[in-house]
Every structure is written in C-alpha cells, then in structure tokens.
Amino acid sequence: MINHSFQYLIPTKIYFGRGLLGRIGELARKHVGGNKALIVTTAGGSMKKYGYLDKVTSSLREHGYEYVVFARVSTNPTIDVVEEGVRVFGDNSCDLIIGLGGGSAIDVAKAISLAYASNTSVKDLVHGKVKPKLAVPLIAVPTTHGTGTEVDKYAVITDPEAKLKAGIVSPKAYPVLSILDPETTITLPKKLSAGTTMDAFIHSLESMVSYSSNIMTAMYASKSIETIVEYAPKLMSNLRDIESRTMLLWASMLAGIAIDLSRTGILHALEHAVSAYHPEVHHGVGLAVLLKGWVKHILPLIEEDKLNLLARALGVKPRISEVAEKILWLRKVLELELGLRDLGVSRSELKTLVDNAYKYLSVLAENTPGKPGKDIALKILEESYEP
Numbered sequence: 528m529i530n531h532s533f534q535y536l537i538p539t540k541i542y543f544g545r546g547l548l549g550r551i552g553e554l555a556r557k558h559v560g561g562n563k564a565l566i567v568t569t570a571g572g573s574m575k576k577y578g579y580l581d582k583v584t585s586s587l588r589e590h591g592y593e594y595v596v597f598a599r600v601s602t603n604p605t606i607d608v609v610e611e612g613v614r615v616f617g618d619n620s621c622d623l624i625i626g627l628g629g630g631s632a633i634d635v636a637k638a639i640s641l642a643y644a645s646n647t648s649v650k651d652l653v654h655g656k657v658k659p660k661l662a663v664p665l666i667a668v669p670t671t672h673g674t675g676t677e678v679d680k681y682a683v684i685t686d687p688e689a690k691l692k693a694g695i696v697s698p699k700a701y702p703v704l705s706i707l708d709p710e711t712t713i714t715l716p717k718k719l720s721a722g723t724t725m726d727a728f729i730h731s732l733e734s735m736v737s738y739s740s741n742i743m744t745a746m747y748a749s750k751s752i753e754t755i756v757e758y759a760p761k762l763m764s765n766l767r768d769i770e771s772r773t774m775l776l777w778a779s780m781l782a783g784i785a786i787d788l789s790r791t792g793i794l795h796a797l798e799h800a801v802s803a804y805h806p807e808v809h810h811g812v813g814l815a816v817l818l819k820g821w822v823k824h825i826l827p828l829i830e831e832d833k834l835n836l837l838a839r840a841l842g843v844k845p846r847i848s849e850v851a852e853k854i855l856w857l858r859k860v861l862e863l864e865l866g867l868r869d870l871g872v873s874r875s876e877l878k879t880l881v882d883n884a885y886k887y888l889s890v891l892a893e894n895t896p897g898k899p900g901k902d903i904a905l906k907i908l909e910e911s912y913e914p
C-alpha cells in the first residue's frame with residue numbers, strides 16, 4: 528500500500544502565469560524586500576538575446592532596485608563559480624539574489640545565498656560537511672521545464688577535483704519567491720527542451736516508485752507524468768506552442784515538489800557520476816540514456832501498488848511490458864534514443880562511474896526499487912551503452 532504518512536512544507540510563494548517576468552520588481556517589493564539584487568544567470572547570452580534579462584532589469588529599476596548581473600553559469604556548474612558569485616555579492620553589498628535561467632543558474636544562486644549568509648566555504652557545503660544556518664532571500668525564475676529547483680530544497684553543484692556532483696540539501700535553500708512564466712521557455716532549443724522534459728519526467732518516475740514515496744508524492748508525480756505524456760509530443764512538433772510550454776512548466780514544478788517530498792533514485796545517482804566525469808553532458812540527456820537500463824533492471828522490481836499508479840499515469844495497463852513500452856516511447860518522442868557511447872563515455876569507465884555513484888549518492892540507490900547494489904548499477908550502464 529502507498530505510504531499514508533508524510534511531512535510537507537514548501538515555504539515558497541509561487542507565481543505561475545504568462546507575462547509575469549515583467550512584474551518581477553513589483554513582486555520582489557511585495558514579497559521579498561531588499562535594495563540591491565545579484566542576478567545570477569547563464570553565460571551563453573541567451574537571457575540577454577531573447578530580452579528576458581532586460582525585462583528583469585527594467586522592472587527592478589522601476590521598483591527602486593539596484594542590481595549587478597553575474598552571467599557566469601554553464602551546464603554542471605562548479606564550486607569556483609559559486610565562490611566567485613559569493614565574492615561579487617559581498618563586494619557589491621547586495622542583499623537579494625535572483626536566479627534566472629535553467630536549473631544550473633538557480634542552483635548557483637541558491638548556493639551563493641547559503642554560502643554567503645552562513646559565512647561558510649562552498650566546498651564544505653557541497654560535501655555536506657556544514658549545514659547552512661541562514662540564506663540570503665532568493666527569487667527563482669526558471670526558463671526551462673526540467674529541474675523543479677524553484678520549489679525544492681536542493682542545489683546541485685560539482686566539485687571537479689573530487690569528481691563529486693551532488694546536491695546541497697537544506698530547508699534554507701527554498702526560494703522566497705518563484706516566478707514561473709511560460710513565455711520565458713518558448714525560445715528553448717529542441718535538444719534542451721527534450722532534455723529538460725525528460726528530467727522532469729524522471730523526477731516524477733523515480734520519486735513515485737521510490738521507498739520514500741507517499742500519497743502526496745503519488746498525487747504530484749501522477750499528474751506530472753500524465754501531463755508530460757500528453758504534451759511532450761505536441762511540444763516536439765511545435766516548439767513555440769505556448770500551451771505545451773505552459774503545461775510542461777507546470778508538470779516540471781509538480782515533479783519538483785515530488786522530489787522534494789521523496790528524492791530521486793539510481794538514475795540520478797548514476798547520471799551525476801556520468802556528468803561529474805563528462806561535464807559537457809546535459810543532465811536530462813544523460814538520464815534519458817540511462818533510462819534504457821532502468822526499464823530492464825529496475826522496472827520489474829517495482830511494488831504492485833506503485834506499478835498500478837505509474838501505469839495509470841502513463842495511460843497503459845498495469846503490466847511491466849506495457850509500462851516499459853510507454854516509457855521507451857517517450858524517449859523516442861523526445862528524440863533521445865542515445866547510448867552512453869554517444870555521450871563520449873568509454874566502456875572501460877563504467878565501473879569507475881558505478882563506484883563514484885555509490886561513494887557519493889548511495890542514499891539514492893537505497894531509495895530505488897530493489898535497493899540495487901553495484902552489480903545491478905553496472906548492468907544498467909552496460910545496457911545503456913548502445914543506443
């Protein structure tokens with residue numbers, strides 16, 4: 528039976544709707560306060576190019592805010608970027624942080640907020656040696672529909688030396704305010720659109736079937752999976768379809784709440800290992816690759832109640848074969864039928880990747896159906912090697 532006990536507190540004021548980005552100054556005044564914002568955003572220039580950054584800065588100015596732009600974040604952000612952000616925040620006497628972009632930008636914003644306010648080293652935070660006591664007020668503005676970080680307590684940062692890609696987990700990491708404006712996702716290129724959609728799907732999948740799943744997780748994850756299955760094909764046939772973008776951004780937020788309640792599983796443990804060694808790999812694409820091995824080695828171990836729930840959300844009969852087929856269908860729809868080989872991973876690396884996953888994220892393997900050991904994890908990687 529699905530677990531009926533849970534704890535639940537997501538203390539973030541959420542604004543969801545089209546056209547909200549241009550109201551950020553007003554909403555910040557109303558819900559957050561402060562005088563000078565550090566705007567943490569992506570390094571690629573897309574936020575500027577598509578006008579999102581200008582919308583944010585002009586709205587901030589209109590409401591009496593000063594700001595500094597910190598456009599230094601790329602995929603799989605590292606400790607040194609966070610450290611630099613902490614310096615820039617302090618040097619400019621900022622008192623508020625805005626994370627504008629995909630999960631990486633928001634996670635860097637979160638890590639800066641925690642490290643600065645708690646006056647602690649970023650490395651200690653990322654390695655879980657120090658628990659943050661305080662946070663600088665944070666506004667999250669996701670422009671992708673994948674991570675759900677705008678509603679969760681995680682900030683994923685990489686320590687390249689230790690080959691550690693792990694989440695800071697802290698109740699202080701929740702944004703004070705999250706602004707989800709579907710219009711900001713419309714310019715996301717195809718591959719990122721697919722990768723982030725897959726990330727959201729796997730958040731719902733892994734949290735729903737996990738040992739820490741409960742009736743709240745089930746509710747959020749089910750609706751999220753149902754929505755992704757319906758709208759992923761529509762999005763892939765028209766990337767500028769605002770209805771699909773809206774529904775997928777919503778589904779991603781629901782999936783974020785699901786992982787906040789019940790965490791993820793072995794796919795995230797293994798993907799973090801893959802991108803710790805291959806920082807150019809997009810998280811969602813890495814997950815899609817590993818999904819092939821998951822369907823073969825983990826799916827058959829799901830408890831019956833959870834299989835029923837998953838099948839219902841996917842719109843198929845509660846049989847392993849049908850659930851497997853539908854999951855692999857989504858991978859195809861999103862044009863992510865790739866293998867580890869395609870991500871530049873060599874066969875000789877697979878054991879190292881398993882060791883890395885169990886060194887840092889065994890807690891996620893423990894949360895996975897069947898509590899897979901390293902032997903099963905290796906089989907997942909081997910199965911996922913070829914497309």
Ligand SMILES: [Fe+2]
Nearest residue numbers: 674726730810
């Ligand atoms: Fe994820």
